[in-house]
Amino acid sequence: MSVGTAAYLGLAVLGWGRFAAFFSHPTLIALTVATFAMTGVAFFAGGNLSPGTREDRSNRWVLTAFGLIGLLNAYLPAYTDRKEFWTIAEYDAYCARTSRLIPGLY
Numbered sequence: 001m002s003v004g005t006a007a008y009l010g011l012a013v014l015g016w017g018r019f020a021a022f023f024s025h026p027t028l029i030a031l032t033v034a035t036f037a038m039t040g041v042a043f044f045a046g047g048n049l050s051p052g053t054r055e056d057r058s059n060r061w062v063l064t065a066f067g068l069i070g071l072l073n074a075y076l077p078a079y080t081d082r083k084e085f086w087t088i089a090e091y092d093a094y095c096a097r098t099s100r101l102i103p104g105l106y
Contacts, residue, residue, distance in 0.1 A: 005039045008074045015078030022078070 009032060016022040023029055080086045 002036070002039055005035060008070075009035065011071065011074035012078040015075040016082050021082075 013019055013022045016028075023032075
């Protein structure tokens with residue numbers, strides 16, 4: 001689970017351009033810490049998404065579609081922030097993202 005989280009964060013860093021540039025923003029540091037904290041909590045949360053029945057194999061195409069959407073969701077927002085494309089005010093956007101993510105810890 002933490003390998004997947006690190007890979008997802010790595011795509012965001014790649015979209016931002018450089019490691020140092022990504023972590024030069026305090027709000028991105030806070031988002032990184034919050035993401036890894038929620039990953040740590042998820043280890044102890046338990047849970048199961050399986051209903052106990054076998055799925056039809058013809059539905060497997062959905063996994064590819066969701067995987068592609070997930071990769072774009074990791075890379076594209078950081079890339080558009082770096083290029084200042086589809087962004088609101090830079091500081092306000094980071095504060096809004098941080099304030100939406102942090103309450104998920106409680």
